[in-house]
Each structure stands twice: as C-alpha cells, then as structure tokens.
Amino acid sequence: MSLNPFDLFDIRSLLSEEERAVQATVARFTDTRVLPIIGDAFDEGRFPDELIPEIAALGLLGSSLPEQYGGGGLNAVSYGLICQELERGDSGLRSFVSVQSSLCMYPIYAYGSEEQRLRWLPDMATGKVIGCFGLTEAHGGSDPAAMKTRAVRDGGDWLINGSKMWITSGPVADIAIIWAHTEDGIQGFVLEKGMAGFSTQEIKHKMSLRASLTGALFFDNVRVPDRNRLPNVQGLKGPLGCLNQARYGISWGPIGAAVACLDEALAYTKQRVLFGRPVAATQSAQIKLADMARRITTGQLLALQLGRLKDAGQLQPQQVSLAKWNNCRMAIDIARECRDLLGGAGITTEHVAIRHALNLESVITYEGTETVHQLVIGRELTGINAF
Known part of the structure; x- marks a missing residue:
C-alpha cells in the first residue's frame, strides 16, 4: 500500500474524529475558496476580505473559546489544524485568523471583565468586529x-x-x-x-x-x-501570554505552506522532461524531495505533540519556541528548495513556491524571530540569559 506523500507517518490516524472533521472542512474551504483567488490577491496586494463571512460561518474565529462567547469550544489540536490548512492557502489568511483569535479574542477572554467578554467576543466570532x-x-x-x-x-x-x-x-x-x-x-x-x-x-x-x-x-x-482597560493582568506576562497563544498556531501553520510547496514540486518534476527523462527521475531531485518529506513529517509530529501537551495543560513556553523555530525554518527552506526545482517558472506567482517563500520571511520573523527562539532554548539548556 502506497503511503500518503504528505502524511508519511499516518498522523491522521492519531487524530480524533472531530479533529479529522475540522481539518477536512478547512481543507475544502482552502481548496475551493482560497486557492482560486489567492494568487491574484497576492499580486494585487489585496486582502480577500470577501472571505471573512465564510471564515466566521465555519467557526474559525475564536474556535477554542467557550460557546457562550461565540467560540467553538474546539481543542488545541483542532485549532492547530485550522492554522495548517489555512496557511496551505496563504500565510496572510492564517495571520488574519491568528490575530483575531489568539491576539485579540484571547486577551479579552483571559484578561478582560465579563462585561468586556460579552460586549466584544460574540461580534468578533461572527466577523462583525475585527x-x-x-x-x-x-x-x-x-x-x-x-x-x-x-x-x-x-x-x-x-x-x-x-x-x-x-x-x-x-x-x-x-x-x-x-x-x-x-x-x-x-x-x-x-x-x-x-x-x-x-x-x-x-x-x-x-x-x-x-x-x-x-x-x-x-x-x-x-x-x-x-x-x-483589561483589568485582570499587569506586566509583560499579559502580551507575552497572547504571543504564546499565537506562536502555538504559527507552529502548525508553516506545515501547510510546506505541504503546498512539496505538492507542487512533486507534480512539476514528474511532468517536466529534461535530458530525455522527468526531473523526478533524477537522483538529485529525489534526494531533495525525500528530504522535504522527512522535515515535514518531523514538523507534523512536533506540532501534534505540542497540541497534546497544550490540551493536557502541560505546555511550556519554551516548547512553543522550539516548535515555532523548527517549523518556520523547515517551511522556508522547503519553499526555497521547491522554487529551485521549478527553475525559472518558480519565480512567478502562477506557482505557489515563491509566494510561500516570501510570506515565510515574515512568519519566521514575527511573534519572535528565529534568533529569539534559539536564545529561549539556549537559556533553558544553560540557565544563562544571553538576551
């Protein structure tokens, strides 16, 4: 039996029925509504705000918050899968959902008064308030x-x-x-x-x-x-707590970008014939493709365990830093390699690799640069603060 090239370790089998349903729903939305328009939107420098009502209707805004505030009550793994499938479309769309959910709705829920929660969260869940x-x-x-x-x-x-x-x-x-x-x-x-x-x-x-x-x-x-004023927090732990929520989602998102790039590269190298054979028939191409699949699989397992720790209430910020660092680096390297495999065609936004590579330059920078997360892990290993 052939393995799924984008799920070599059958991680899907480790998901609950609800988690699989969430992933399938968002994947369909990305395939049918996002991918047909996102290349043009990127070219035009335009956020496709016409998708906001559909995103809200699917319950993707504040999906992890309690239903009484308009959320979906989904677990952390489901939220991660939402981020992964949205970023398979484009990092910009995942960023919108991440900011709305993790950086705006979360602090109102976690640090706000009950009056503030009821005043803003239901309208934010429907996309009425951005x-x-x-x-x-x-x-x-x-x-x-x-x-x-x-x-x-x-x-x-x-x-x-x-x-x-x-x-x-x-x-x-x-x-x-x-x-x-x-x-x-x-x-x-x-x-x-x-x-x-x-x-x-x-x-x-x-x-x-x-x-x-x-x-x-x-x-x-x-x-x-x-x-x-948010009454229930003071100090940097307030905004850093929000960033930790967002970084968690970002640990999943780039997996989707990497999968999109590998998917395109596999199809292209099988079709493109050079020197009398498909590019995919060469050892150099197969080694690159295999290495991409290895790194994606590692990132998938890392993200899934991160989600399980979060759902168990055992997640530590340093673990989020490690996952964000690893998966952003994995994805940007894969996007660049796929652009290379596509040759000259890879520099156009008719293909996804260059768009994802450019987007990932931001993703690897925001919510803590790669260097910051490396230093977080270094401090954890040595006990010495090198910031």
Whole structure:
C-alpha cells in the first residue's frame, strides 16, 4: 500500500474524529475558496476580505473559546489544524485568523471583565468586529519592554500616547488591543475605531504577506475610559501570554505552506522532461524531495505533540519556541528548495513556491524571530540569559 506523500507517518490516524472533521472542512474551504483567488490577491496586494463571512460561518474565529462567547469550544489540536490548512492557502489568511483569535479574542477572554467578554467576543466570532494587536513598536522589535507608548490616568479615563508598527489588520480593525506603560506597569487597553486622536496608516510596498493588511497605529492623547482597560493582568506576562497563544498556531501553520510547496514540486518534476527523462527521475531531485518529506513529517509530529501537551495543560513556553523555530525554518527552506526545482517558472506567482517563500520571511520573523527562539532554548539548556 502506497503511503500518503504528505502524511508519511499516518498522523491522521492519531487524530480524533472531530479533529479529522475540522481539518477536512478547512481543507475544502482552502481548496475551493482560497486557492482560486489567492494568487491574484497576492499580486494585487489585496486582502480577500470577501472571505471573512465564510471564515466566521465555519467557526474559525475564536474556535477554542467557550460557546457562550461565540467560540467553538474546539481543542488545541483542532485549532492547530485550522492554522495548517489555512496557511496551505496563504500565510496572510492564517495571520488574519491568528490575530483575531489568539491576539485579540484571547486577551479579552483571559484578561478582560465579563462585561468586556460579552460586549466584544460574540461580534468578533461572527466577523462583525475585527481586531488588531498593538505591541510592537518601530524601535523595539524583539524587546517589548522598551515600548514608549504610555497611558496616564486622567480622572476616570486614561490618556494614551505613542505608536505601534507592523500591525496585522490595523488599517481595518474596529478595535485594537493596545499595550502601554502605566504607573502600575504594562497594561492592556481596548481602543475603538473613531476615538479622537487614534489613527492608522497602511504599510505599503511589502514583498511579503501581500494578501494581508498591515499598518501602523498612532495615539495622540487618545482618551480611553477605564472600562476599556483589561483589568485582570499587569506586566509583560499579559502580551507575552497572547504571543504564546499565537506562536502555538504559527507552529502548525508553516506545515501547510510546506505541504503546498512539496505538492507542487512533486507534480512539476514528474511532468517536466529534461535530458530525455522527468526531473523526478533524477537522483538529485529525489534526494531533495525525500528530504522535504522527512522535515515535514518531523514538523507534523512536533506540532501534534505540542497540541497534546497544550490540551493536557502541560505546555511550556519554551516548547512553543522550539516548535515555532523548527517549523518556520523547515517551511522556508522547503519553499526555497521547491522554487529551485521549478527553475525559472518558480519565480512567478502562477506557482505557489515563491509566494510561500516570501510570506515565510515574515512568519519566521514575527511573534519572535528565529534568533529569539534559539536564545529561549539556549537559556533553558544553560540557565544563562544571553538576551
């Protein structure tokens, strides 16, 4: 019996019936709704927002949150599979779902009041309210503690000044989860579109995540009522807890990008004839393809165990760092190798490899660069902080 080239260790057999159903549903959506339009959207630098109602209808926004807040109550493995199948289409689409679910809905659920949960989460689950997450600043990057955005009490309100950079969904978001220094440490606030002094600017000229909206956020004495402050967390553990949720999903997403690239490379090398035989009949091509399959299989097993640990309540942030580092590196290397196997054709967006390779330049950078995650593991091994 032939093995599935994209599941050599029959990982599907390790999934529950519900997990398999979730993966199959999102895979169909990616095949029928995403893949036919995403190449053009990437070329045009356009986020396909027409897909948002369908994404919401499938229950992909806040899928792991309780049903009472509009979520689907799915487990962590199911959320990982959602990210994997969406990123098989495009990293930009997975980024949208990741930001909405892990970076915006999660902090309101985990750190917000019951009033805030009921006010925003159901509408976010339906896509009626779009969120963005404001932590990164232009000068800060990997050092979030160096943020310059400040929130100062003014009576029963807060005045916020500062800016945020590289914010997915920023130009179209209805609310923004903003982290700022206060006299009591770093705190989170929910800013609403239309608040005086709150403005956004789309970032243009991107060569990566072109099918995603990225922006900068600016705060000029934005008056925010205290009821919009997330009351149940203080300090960096707030935003870092959100990032850990997002990094978990990113550990799964690049597997989908890698599978898409391998799928294309297999078909192309079997069809393309050079020197009297298909490229796939050469030893050099087969060695490359086999190595890709090995790395994908390793990444799949790593992600699945990560999900099982998360569902068991045993997940450690260092394990997320290792998986994010490994799987992003795996995927970007595979995308580049597949581009090479396609030859000159590989540089056009009529094929998926170059699009995924370009997107993965962002994925390997955001939510902690590869170097940051390497240093997290180094600190865990040695007990010495080298940051």
